[in-house]
Amino acid sequence: HHVYKLAKRPTGTPTEEAFDYVEEEIPEPGPGEALVRTIYMSVDPYMRDRMRAGESYAEPWDVGEPLKCAVVGEVVESNGAGYEAGDVVTGEMHWAEYATAPASALTQIDPDRGPLSAYLGVLGMPGNTAYFGVNEVAKPRAGETFVVTGAAGAVGSVAGQIAKLNGARVIGFAGSDRKVEFLEDDLGFDVGINYKKVDDYGAALAEAAPDGVDSYFDNVGGPITDAVFNQLNVDARVAVCGQISLYNATEVPTGPRKLLTLIQSRATVEGFLVSDFSERFDQSARQLGQWVADGTIQYRETVTEGLENAPEAFLGLFEGDNIGKQLVQVNEY
Ligand code: NDP
Numbered sequence: 001h002h003v004y005k006l007a008k009r010p011t012g013t014p015t016e017e018a019f020d021y022v023e024e025e026i027p028e029p030g031p032g033e034a035l036v037r038t039i040y041m042s043v044d045p046y047m048r049d050r051m052r053a054g055e056s057y058a059e060p061w062d063v064g065e066p067l068k069c070a071v072v073g074e075v076v077e078s079n080g081a082g083y084e085a086g087d088v089v090t091g092e093m094h095w096a097e098y099a100t101a102p103a104s105a106l107t108q109i110d111p112d113r114g115p116l117s118a119y120l121g122v123l124g125m126p127g128n129t130a131y132f133g134v135n136e137v138a139k140p141r142a143g144e145t146f147v148v149t150g151a152a153g154a155v156g157s158v159a160g161q162i163a164k165l166n167g168a169r170v171i172g173f174a175g176s177d178r179k180v181e182f183l184e185d186d187l188g189f190d191v192g193i194n195y196k197k198v199d200d201y202g203a204a205l206a207e208a209a210p211d212g213v214d215s216y217f218d219n220v221g222g223p224i225t226d227a228v229f230n231q232l233n234v235d236a237r238v239a240v241c242g243q244i245s246l247y248n249a250t251e252v253p254t255g256p257r258k259l260l261t262l263i264q265s266r267a268t269v270e271g272f273l274v275s276d277f278s279e280r281f282d283q284s285a286r287q288l289g290q291w292v293a294d295g296t297i298q299y300r301e302t303v304t305e306g307l308e309n310a311p312e313a314f315l316g317l318f319e320g321d322n323i324g325k326q327l328v329q330v331n332e333y
Contacts, residue, residue, distance in 0.1 A: 001026050002307055003096035006061045009051055013248040013318060018051060019067075019311040029100045034081040036073040036089060036106070037098055038307070038330040042120040043069065043314035048247040057273060066094040070125060072109065072116045073099075074333065083108070088333075090119050095310050097330055114292065116333060121154050121325030122299040123288055125274055129241060130158035131284040132277040133217060134166070137239035137270050140215040142167030147209065147228055150219030151192065152179035152300075154325035155241060158288075159217045160189050161297050168215065171208045173201075173224055175320040182323055186298055201227035212236075220245050222253075229258035232265035240271040248318060300324030 007020040029035040047069070049056045061067055071093040075083040081103035083089065091106040093099035109119050121127065133155070140146040146163040150156040151172025160170045160183065171191045172183045180192035191208040198204045201224050205213070212233040218225050221243030232238070246252055262269065277284070291297035302322040304313035307330045317326055 001097035004067050006063050012250045016311050026098045027100045029079040032080050033100045033102050034075045034083045035077040035100050037076050038071050038073045039333045040072045040117050041069045041328045045244045045317050072119050126154035127158050127288045128284045129155045129274040133239045133241050134159050134162040137272045138215045138217045139237050140166050140168035144214035145169045145209045146215040147171045147213050148217040149173045149224050152323050156219050226258050229261045232267045236265050236267040238269040302326050304328045
């Protein structure tokens with residue numbers, strides 16, 4: 001089987017050279033472990049941080065070691081892990097065709113409850129991020145204006161829909177006309193802004209949000225965020241979820257730059273991690289599962305075929321190649 005390892009730590013925007021595609025023996029599960037055959041694996045923006053050696057909330061990947069990721073896979077063999085061959089599980093495993101994991105790192109999923117891929121997207125970590133980031137941090141209320149960046153991505157597309165369910169006017173920034181159509185026509189956003197076609201983010205936002213911004217879900221940072229800060233209303237809430245526009249920066253620009261605006265808006269700016277809410281994932285899973293099943297929430301996935309193409313899928317996140325959740329299908333189910 002094949003496995004990807006970290007070849008070297010990249011500087012700036014990573015390239016395929018950071019990845020080593022290695023052929024190895026299929027591992028044997030140790031006592032209390034299961035051998036899992038990967039069906040889908042997730043590539044995520046935070047993985048850029050795991051390529052770095054420094055301090056981060058996510059543990060760094062080691063050079064020469066298998067890359068880690070969330071996987072949905074099928075148990076092939078259980079060595080006292082409490083699973084049976086054929087059980088479908090999710091958990092942190094490797095960018096690989098097979099991996100072993102202890103029972104404690106795996107969660108069984110019911111393949112009849114929904115498409116397996118959704119457990120890495122709308123019904124998994126990104127869905128949970130949107131759910132708690134909106135409801136517990138950004139807290140949009142009926143009649144307010146809610147803005148989300150990275151709006152057509154895995155987290156942003158769900159966050160905007162949840163804000164809409166809360167009764168807010170929803171504005172999304174995304175990087176193509178196709179994404180704007182997706183936001184407005186499929187997801188019911190009030191306005192989508194293609195930031196790549198706009199010279200003046202502030203003017204575009206002022207037109208879309210004439211009453212100012214009450215709640216901001218930031219996935220991106222940088223100059224779009226500067227523009228939003230200039231238009232925050234009194235007592236606005238800012239949920240800092242991600243800053244993808246800065247992940248490949250070799251020199252992080254001095255900042256935060258727009259704090260002066262907070263004096264006037266008295267806004268609350270709050271960073272959060274989805275894992276802060278791990279004790280309530282049952283609640284989000286139930287609610288998101290229901291919304292997906294009854295069509296209240298729409299979701300999209302971009303599925304790249306073949307483990308060998310996983311680096312390309314990952315690097316595409318920084319180019320905006322994905323609509324909705326970016327996944328890699330490694331094996332058929
Ligand atoms: P997405 O599916 O949103 O994919 C990333 C998207 O970011 C791309 O599709 C691209 O869309 C956009 N993007 C890339 N570079 C830039 C740039 N320079 N400026 C503006 N937009 C850019 O990823 P996720 O939904 O998985 O993650 C979204 C954000 O949420 C990330 O910042 C991630 O780190 C963060 N996150 C935080 C969590 C937490 O616990 N706090 C948990 C999960 C995710 P476009 O075409 O619009 O440019």
